[in-house]
Amino acid sequence: MNKPHSTQPRTLHRLAASDRVAEALSLAIHEHRLSPGTKLGEDEIGEVYGVSRTIVRTALQSLAHIQLVEMHRNRGAFVAQPSQQEAREVFEARELLEPRTAHMAAARATAADIDTLRAHIAEEHAAMAAGDRGRALHLSGLFHIEIARIAGQTTIAGFVDELIARSSLIIALYWRRESALCESHAHHDLIEAIAGRDGPSAEDLMRSHLVDLHSALDLHRSAAPARSLKEALQKPGS
Amino acid sequence: MNKPHSTQPRTLHRLAASDRVAEALSLAIHEHRLSPGTKLGEDEIGEVYGVSRTIVRTALQSLAHIQLVEMHRNRGAFVAQPSQQEAREVFEARELLEPRTAHMAAARATAADIDTLRAHIAEEHAAMAAGDRGRALHLSGLFHIEIARIAGQTTIAGFVDELIARSSLIIALYWRRESALCESHAHHDLIEAIAGRDGPSAEDLMRSHLVDLHSALDLHRSAAPARSLKEALQKPGS
DNA sequence: GAACACAATATTGTATACAATCCATTGCCG
DNA sequence: CGGCAATGGATTGTATACAATATTGTGTTC
Structure with a gap:
C-alpha cells in the first residue's frame, strides 16, 4: 500500500x-x-x-x-456508551474543573487568544446555519478545550479534553429533544467576560453554562441505553 | 493496583x-x-x-x-521527566480535585472503607519502619487514590490516579532532602475526619496536606534535570 | 419442532519478519 | 588536529503470519 x-x-x-x-x-x-x-x-x-x-x-x-x-x-x-451514572460524573467533573479554568483563562488570555475564540464561535454559527449539527457540536467542544488551553494548565486541559470527548457521547445518548441547542449565547457571553479580564464573571458564566447543559440531559428516566442485548431485552418487571 | x-x-x-x-x-x-x-x-x-x-x-x-x-x-x-512547570501544574490540579473528593469521601465512606484506609496507613508505617522508602511512597499514593475511589467519582478517581503517578516522578526529581517525610500524621488526621463524617475538615486537611507536599518540592532552582544529554552538557552561557 | 452439541467461520491476540530511522563510529579532507 | 560526510549497527515502526477465542450455523436427538 x-x-x-x-x-x-x-x-x-x-x-x-x-x-x-x-x-x-x-x-x-x-x-x-x-x-x-x-x-x-x-x-x-x-x-x-x-x-x-x-x-x-x-x-x-x-x-x-x-x-x-x-x-x-x-x-x-x-x-463507548456512557451510563447515566458515568454521564453524571463527567458533568460533575466538568463543573469542578472548567469554571476554574475559565477564571484563569480570563487572567491570561492574549488578544490572539480572544481572536481564536471568536473564530471558533463564528465557525460554530456557520456550521449550525448550514444545518451541520454534528460539526457545530464538535466546534462547541473545541471551544471549551481552547479555554482550558488558554488557561495555561496543560494537565487540566488534557482532562477537559477527555471530558469533552465523553460529553459528545453523552449528548448523543441523553440529549432531550425538547431543549434547544442555545449555547451560542452562553459562549458569546463567556468570550466577553474573558476579553474583559473579568475572571469571576467568566467562572460564573462557565458554571451556569455547564449546569444548563447538564440539566438539558435526560439522566433520570430508566430509558438507559443497554450495554448488552441481554440487558436491553429483559422485561423491567420480571 | x-x-x-x-x-x-x-x-x-x-x-x-x-x-x-x-x-x-x-x-x-x-x-x-x-x-x-x-x-x-x-x-x-x-x-x-x-x-x-x-x-x-x-x-x-x-x-x-x-x-x-x-x-x-x-x-x-x-x-518521564516532568519539568518544573509540569510539576506545578500537577500539584495545582491535585489541589483543585482532591480536597473536593475528600469532602465527598467523608460523606460516603462505609466502615469497610475506613478499615481499608487504616490498613493502608499501617502498611505505610511498616514499610517506612523497614526502611523501604520506595514502597512507603507508593502506599502513600494509593491512600490518595483510595479516597477518590471512596468518593464514588470514578472519573475523577481516574484523574487522581494519573496525578499521583506523575507526583511520584516529581518527588523523585524535586524532593528537597531537608524536609522530612512527615505525611503519616496528615494521613492519620484525614482518616479521622472522614471517619467522623466531617466533610469540611477532610477538605481542609487534604488541601493543607497537598500544600505541604507542594512546598516541600524544589520547583524554583534552575537545576532542572536535562531532558537530553545534548541539553545537559551545553554550557549555560553559550 | 425445540434444545443441545458440535463444527465452521470470523475476529481478535500475539509473535515474528522486514523496512525505516536514528546514533555512533570511522575515515577522509581541509 | 578538527570538522564533516559516509557507513554500520542498533532500535523502533509497520506489516503479515499464525494461534486463540468467541460467535454463528448446522445437524442430531428426543
Missing part, C-alpha cells in the same frame, strides 16, 4: 499513522457519524485508511484510554 | 499480558527503582517478562498516555 508521495515537504516530525486514524475516528464520533455502541472492526477500519491492523489497534487503544471506545477482550472495540 | 471496575464484563477474563507488564513497570517507577529519564528498550523489557515487543509496546503506550513515560518517535520510550 504505498501511497503516492504528497506534496508535503519532509517534516521532521511527521504525524504517526496511528494518530491520523485515531483523529479520524475521534472526529467521526464527535460529529455523531458513529453512534455509541457501533462495532469498530479492526480489518474494516484498516481497509478504510489503508493501514494494517497494527496501526488500527494502536489507535483504538488510544481512544479506549480516553474512554471514547470500549474494548472487550476477544470481542473487539465499540464506540 | 487498580481494582476491577464496576462495569465488570460477564466473563472473568484473564488479565491481558500487556496490563501485567504495564503494572510491573508502573510499580517499579512508583517505588523509584526506575529513575526519570531511564531508557526503556522494547527488546530488553520483552526479555525480562518473556513477551514479545508487541506486548511491551502496548504497555509502554498505555504508560505514555498517563505520562509516566515519554515516547519519542524513532527513539524509544523513557521514564
Whole structure:
C-alpha cells in the first residue's frame, strides 16, 4: 500500500499513522457519524485508511484510554456508551474543573487568544446555519478545550479534553429533544467576560453554562441505553 | 493496583499480558527503582517478562498516555521527566480535585472503607519502619487514590490516579532532602475526619496536606534535570 | 419442532519478519 | 588536529503470519 508521495515537504516530525486514524475516528464520533455502541472492526477500519491492523489497534487503544471506545477482550472495540451514572460524573467533573479554568483563562488570555475564540464561535454559527449539527457540536467542544488551553494548565486541559470527548457521547445518548441547542449565547457571553479580564464573571458564566447543559440531559428516566442485548431485552418487571 | 471496575464484563477474563507488564513497570517507577529519564528498550523489557515487543509496546503506550513515560518517535520510550512547570501544574490540579473528593469521601465512606484506609496507613508505617522508602511512597499514593475511589467519582478517581503517578516522578526529581517525610500524621488526621463524617475538615486537611507536599518540592532552582544529554552538557552561557 | 452439541467461520491476540530511522563510529579532507 | 560526510549497527515502526477465542450455523436427538 504505498501511497503516492504528497506534496508535503519532509517534516521532521511527521504525524504517526496511528494518530491520523485515531483523529479520524475521534472526529467521526464527535460529529455523531458513529453512534455509541457501533462495532469498530479492526480489518474494516484498516481497509478504510489503508493501514494494517497494527496501526488500527494502536489507535483504538488510544481512544479506549480516553474512554471514547470500549474494548472487550476477544470481542473487539465499540464506540463507548456512557451510563447515566458515568454521564453524571463527567458533568460533575466538568463543573469542578472548567469554571476554574475559565477564571484563569480570563487572567491570561492574549488578544490572539480572544481572536481564536471568536473564530471558533463564528465557525460554530456557520456550521449550525448550514444545518451541520454534528460539526457545530464538535466546534462547541473545541471551544471549551481552547479555554482550558488558554488557561495555561496543560494537565487540566488534557482532562477537559477527555471530558469533552465523553460529553459528545453523552449528548448523543441523553440529549432531550425538547431543549434547544442555545449555547451560542452562553459562549458569546463567556468570550466577553474573558476579553474583559473579568475572571469571576467568566467562572460564573462557565458554571451556569455547564449546569444548563447538564440539566438539558435526560439522566433520570430508566430509558438507559443497554450495554448488552441481554440487558436491553429483559422485561423491567420480571 | 487498580481494582476491577464496576462495569465488570460477564466473563472473568484473564488479565491481558500487556496490563501485567504495564503494572510491573508502573510499580517499579512508583517505588523509584526506575529513575526519570531511564531508557526503556522494547527488546530488553520483552526479555525480562518473556513477551514479545508487541506486548511491551502496548504497555509502554498505555504508560505514555498517563505520562509516566515519554515516547519519542524513532527513539524509544523513557521514564518521564516532568519539568518544573509540569510539576506545578500537577500539584495545582491535585489541589483543585482532591480536597473536593475528600469532602465527598467523608460523606460516603462505609466502615469497610475506613478499615481499608487504616490498613493502608499501617502498611505505610511498616514499610517506612523497614526502611523501604520506595514502597512507603507508593502506599502513600494509593491512600490518595483510595479516597477518590471512596468518593464514588470514578472519573475523577481516574484523574487522581494519573496525578499521583506523575507526583511520584516529581518527588523523585524535586524532593528537597531537608524536609522530612512527615505525611503519616496528615494521613492519620484525614482518616479521622472522614471517619467522623466531617466533610469540611477532610477538605481542609487534604488541601493543607497537598500544600505541604507542594512546598516541600524544589520547583524554583534552575537545576532542572536535562531532558537530553545534548541539553545537559551545553554550557549555560553559550 | 425445540434444545443441545458440535463444527465452521470470523475476529481478535500475539509473535515474528522486514523496512525505516536514528546514533555512533570511522575515515577522509581541509 | 578538527570538522564533516559516509557507513554500520542498533532500535523502533509497520506489516503479515499464525494461534486463540468467541460467535454463528448446522445437524442430531428426543
